[in-house]
Amino acid sequence: xxxxxxxxxxxxxxxxxxxxxxxxxxxxxxxxxxxxxxxxxxxxxxxxxxxxxxxxxxxxxxxxxxxxxxxxxxxxxxxxxxxxxxxxxxxxxxxxxxxxxxxxxxxxxxxxxxxxxxxxxxxxxxxxxxxxxxxxxxxxxxxxxxxxxxxxxxxxxxxxxxxxxxxxxxxxxxxxxxxxxxxxxxxxxxxxxxxxxxxxxxxxxxxxxxxxxxxxxxxxxxxxxxxxxxxxxxxxxxxxxxxxxxxxxxxxxxxxxxxxxxxxxxxxxxxxxxxxxxxxxxxxxxxxxxxxxxxxxxxxxxxxxxxxxxxxxxxxxxxxxxxxxxxxxxxxxxxxxxxxxxxxxxxxxxxxxxxxxxxxxxxxxxxxxxxxxxxxxxxxxxxxxxxxxxxxxxxxxxxxxxxxxxxxxxxxxxxxxxxxx
Amino acid sequence: xxxxxxxxxxxxxxxxxxxxxxxxxxxxxxxxxxxxxxxxxxxxxxxxxxxxxxxxxxxxxxxxxxxxxxxxxxxxxxxxxxxxxxxxxxxxxxxxxxxxxxxxxxxxxxxxxxxxxxxxxxxxxxxxxxxxxxxxxxxxxxxxxxxxxxxxxxxxxxxxxxxxxxxxxxxxxxxxxxxxxxxxxxxxxxxxxxxxxxxxxxxxxxxxxxxxxxxxxxxxxxxxxxxxxxxxxxxxxxxxxxxxxxxxxxxxxxxxxxxxxxxxxxxxxxxxxxxxxxxxxxxxxxxxxxxxxxxxxxxxxxxxxxxxxxxxxxxxxxxxxxxxxxxxxxxxxxxxxxxxxxxxxxxxxxxxxxxxxxxxxxxxxxxxxxxxxxxxxxxxxxxxxxxxxxxxxxxxxxxxxxxxxxxxxxxxxxxxxxxxx
Numbered sequence: 001x002x003x004x005x006x007x008x009x010x011x012x013x014x015x016x017x018x019x020x021x022x023x024x025x026x027x028x029x030x031x032x033x034x035x036x037x038x039x040x041x042x043x044x045x046x047x048x049x050x051x052x053x054x055x056x057x058x059x060x061x062x063x064x065x066x067x068x069x070x071x072x073x074x075x076x077x078x079x080x081x082x083x084x085x086x087x088x089x090x091x092x093x094x095x096x097x098x099x100x101x102x103x104x105x106x107x108x109x110x111x112x113x114x115x116x117x118x119x120x121x122x123x124x125x126x127x128x129x130x131x132x133x134x135x136x137x138x139x140x141x142x143x144x145x146x147x148x149x150x151x152x153x154x155x156x157x158x159x160x161x162x163x164x165x166x167x168x169x170x171x172x173x174x175x176x177x178x179x180x181x182x183x184x185x186x187x188x189x190x191x192x193x194x195x196x197x198x199x200x201x202x203x204x205x206x207x208x209x210x211x212x213x214x215x216x217x218x219x220x221x222x223x224x225x226x227x228x229x230x231x232x233x234x235x236x237x238x239x240x241x242x243x244x245x246x247x248x249x250x251x252x253x254x255x256x257x258x259x260x261x262x263x264x265x266x267x268x269x270x271x272x273x274x275x276x277x278x279x280x281x282x283x284x285x286x287x288x289x290x291x292x293x294x295x296x297x298x299x300x301x302x303x304x305x306x307x308x309x310x311x312x313x314x315x316x317x318x319x320x321x322x323x324x325x326x327x328x329x330x331x332x333x334x335x336x337x338x339x340x341x342x343x344x345x346x347x348x349x350x351x352x353x354x355x356x357x358x359x360x361x362x363x364x365x366x367x368x369x370x371x372x373x374x375x376x377x378x379x380x381x382x383x384x385x386x387x388x389x390x391x392x393x394x395x396x397x398x399x400x401x402x403x404x405x406x407x408x409x410x411x412x413x414x415x416x417x418x419x420x421x
Numbered sequence: 422x423x424x425x426x427x428x429x430x431x432x433x434x435x436x437x438x439x440x441x442x443x444x445x446x447x448x449x450x451x452x453x454x455x456x457x458x459x460x461x462x463x464x465x466x467x468x469x470x471x472x473x474x475x476x477x478x479x480x481x482x483x484x485x486x487x488x489x490x491x492x493x494x495x496x497x498x499x500x501x502x503x504x505x506x507x508x509x510x511x512x513x514x515x516x517x518x519x520x521x522x523x524x525x526x527x528x529x530x531x532x533x534x535x536x537x538x539x540x541x542x543x544x545x546x547x548x549x550x551x552x553x554x555x556x557x558x559x560x561x562x563x564x565x566x567x568x569x570x571x572x573x574x575x576x577x578x579x580x581x582x583x584x585x586x587x588x589x590x591x592x593x594x595x596x597x598x599x600x601x602x603x604x605x606x607x608x609x610x611x612x613x614x615x616x617x618x619x620x621x622x623x624x625x626x627x628x629x630x631x632x633x634x635x636x637x638x639x640x641x642x643x644x645x646x647x648x649x650x651x652x653x654x655x656x657x658x659x660x661x662x663x664x665x666x667x668x669x670x671x672x673x674x675x676x677x678x679x680x681x682x683x684x685x686x687x688x689x690x691x692x693x694x695x696x697x698x699x700x701x702x703x704x705x706x707x708x709x710x711x712x713x714x715x716x717x718x719x720x721x722x723x724x725x726x727x728x729x730x731x732x733x734x735x736x737x738x739x740x741x742x743x744x745x746x747x748x749x750x751x752x753x754x755x756x757x758x759x760x761x762x763x764x765x766x767x768x769x770x771x772x773x774x775x776x777x778x779x780x781x782x783x784x785x786x787x788x789x790x791x792x793x794x795x796x797x798x799x800x801x802x803x804x805x806x807x808x809x810x811x812x813x814x815x816x817x818x819x820x821x822x823x824x825x826x827x828x829x830x831x832x833x834x835x836x837x838x839x840x841x842x
Contacts, residue, residue, distance in 0.1 A: 031584045039588065039596075044588075045587070047587065067709060068742070069740060094619060096615065096617065099651075101675065102615045104701060105651060105700050105701070108700075110612075111703070112701070112702070112704045113733075115739055117740075162461075163452040163469075164453070165469055166461075191531075192450065192517075192530070193516075194526075196517065230520075230523055232682060233686035254523075257526045257682070258682045259683050261653060261678070261680050261683045262683055264653060264654070277526075280526070280529045281533070282711075283529060283705060286488075286489065286534065288488060290704060291704045317536060318534040319534050
């Protein structure tokens with residue numbers, strides 16, 4: 001691609017002619033407001049204007065997906081047709097430079113509010129290499145995370161501390177010890193638990209890391225614990241340093257709560273992998289014709305320096321179907337800007353058997369697989385639960401039927417008996 | 422209200438019984454995931470759980486507003502009813518402390534993704550005073566802005582530099598001089614123009630402030646110029662200092678591009694009013710049953726310390742109707758946390774006559790009124806355009822018909838002739 005232009009692709013719906021609508025998008029987000037303004041010379045427009053790269057017409061509907069769209073002059077609402085299309089625009093890099101916040105104002109910006117549209121979703125983004133020079137991306141990614149955890153292949157098997165919120169500092173010790181002794185690879189705070197009065201981060205870090213180190217001393221295996229350091233911008237640094245100093249190996253932030261800019265700032269000084277939670281993601285994505293696709297979101301997260309990103313899991317309890325989740329995982333595993341390798345984090349209703357449809361859909365085990373009941377409610381205990389998860393993934397990767405693999409792997413067998421519906 | 426609890430109100434749509442759905446929200450965003458998890462004792466739930474404060478049933482529909490919702494066991498899709506309701510939850514402050522980023526993870530969080538809902542919008546938020554202790558809010562607000570501009574009453578009349586992007590540094594001098602000499606109160610950068618290669622912020626600040634100071638030397642009136650300092654977190658400080666040092670009196674950020682956390686961080690050291698642009702707002706709001714209301718958004722912006730916030734203007738070219746815009750302006754003018762006064766910024770297709778329906782709807786002239794063509798295309802020139810805007814507001818505030826007021830105010834008369842449709 002042109003190294004001096006940014007490419008953004010949108011799924012749109014409009015009652016206006018498609019070419020007109022695409023030009024309106026390009027104008028609004030660059031030199032004009034479609035209508036030529038004084039000073040918008042042809043030279044200025046040529047040099048600094050966004051350009052319509054392509055328009056691919058799709059289906060048409062009779063009802064607008066979102067309220068607030070205007071109709072072309074003379075068109076009656078009862079006869080209106082709302083055309084859908086894929087539109088790609090290109091923006092001059094020089095308009096903003098390789099700036100993540102200004103990228104957002106440019107490729108998203110006011111577009112969602114334009115009266116010409118009854119739907120608009122940002123579905124892809126291609127960035128020139130200048131962005132890679134400015135934002136170094138994930139510092140640890142898949143390789144660094146495997147190195148820190150000692151998990152050479154297969155998924156990192158992990159869990160989330162539950163209840164999500166309300167445990168007191170003293171509750172963490174026994175819980176973490178039990179999980180670490182069970183051979184788990186990864187533990188994380190819930191996104192709701194950051195620095196509560198009854199379990200302050202500082203004390204939690206101390207208690208948790210003490211348990212992790214003690215188990216590591218005995219077993220040689222040091223669990224990666226993602227501490228939720230989400231907070232004000234200046235707290236991020238303090239919190240990161242706290243975790244680092246205590247020997248912790250991972251910090252977690254809710255990307256949408258601290259912002260892409262806040263996350264990128266953390267990346268500048270972080271010496272630990274950044275575990276990115278996507279909470280609030282539904283607000284940006286659940287309307288089919290508004291917000292942005294996960295394809296875009298995960299690229300922005302990687303640009304900001306996220307090492308692990310939540311993608312949801314197959315057969316989850318949330319509103320996303322399996323194809324959407326599989327696509328999110330695949331997107332997260334695709335190289336971006338020539339690398340920027342990031343580890344997808346699968347969670348929600350996961351257990352040993354979820355490995356099979358997941359691996360079939362994504363053909364990779366470079367993931368962090370989080371289970372709650374799938375591990376903790378295993379009839380053989382937590383260690384057996386962890387083993388059953390690994391066995392499920394082994395079967396999936398080797399292409400062996402779960403039932404067959406379970407014949408020689410008793411923990412998987414018991415999981416199948418307990419959790420199969 | 423209870424000084425130890427956060428109140429959040431939602432507009433929801435669900436095929437599940439309303440009480441069940443409300444409890445699911447409370448569980449997901451606090452101690453559990455509705456289903457009781459091990460360790461979620463009654464004591465823990467009582468102390469740290471979110472509570473359902475009220476559920477008010479509204480209309481029901483036959484089709485889900487958003488895709489992805491599950492149905493209650495045994496319910497057939499063809500017989501499903503999706504009930505809408507207003508649900509208020511309360512959250513213990515102790516779960517997060519007065520933390521803006523963690524507030525977002527808690528009151529918004531995963532709710533949008535829950536399979537129990539076919540629509541969910543956060544429509545109001547009440548915060549305990551602890552938030553006011555942590556976040557001081559707008560440092561200048563209405564009073565400080567009036568003090569800095571010398572505009573004692575009535576709206577600040579302003580404009581946005583156009584073309585939005587593409588002007589070179591040397592283009593700014595003549596443009597700003599012309600506007601300042603015309604007696605305008607306020608000028609701002611477009612949200613698309615922050616620090617482009619062809620008009621770097623540093624040089625732009627120099628050129629713009631030189632012109633502003635020179636006009637001020639002659640006329641005694643110093644225009645407030647909102648420089649768009651949007652950028653990476655560390656750039657915000659550098660950019661702010663640049664503007665401050667050059668004698669500038671306002672900095673602008675795109676709140677959604679730097680994040681609430683980034684904005685609150687800027688507020689910590691800013692010695693200038695923060696002009697908040699709401700670009701990307703449509704993505705959060707345009708779906709009637711997803712995202713958040715402006716009522717909530719403007720509270721979050723004020724908490725972050727925004728002094729001026731874009732609300733859109735009546736009769737705008739965008740997708741919001743007048744009632745939505747009027748509500749946004751009224752919301753922004755209502756005291757919050759006992760004060761936190763902020764100035765709404767009205768723009769898009771504004772001219773002298775827009776003052777009348779605006780004042781009728783909001784009963785206040787404590788606004789920044791931005792016009793493009795309404796000022797620049799006035800047949801008497803820019804100064805006449807500015808005067809026509811003031812005259813429109815004077816007539817509106819005094820309750821005099823525009824046509825009557827125009828008899829003794831020729832600039833208004835010419836505006837009416839030129840711009841009335």
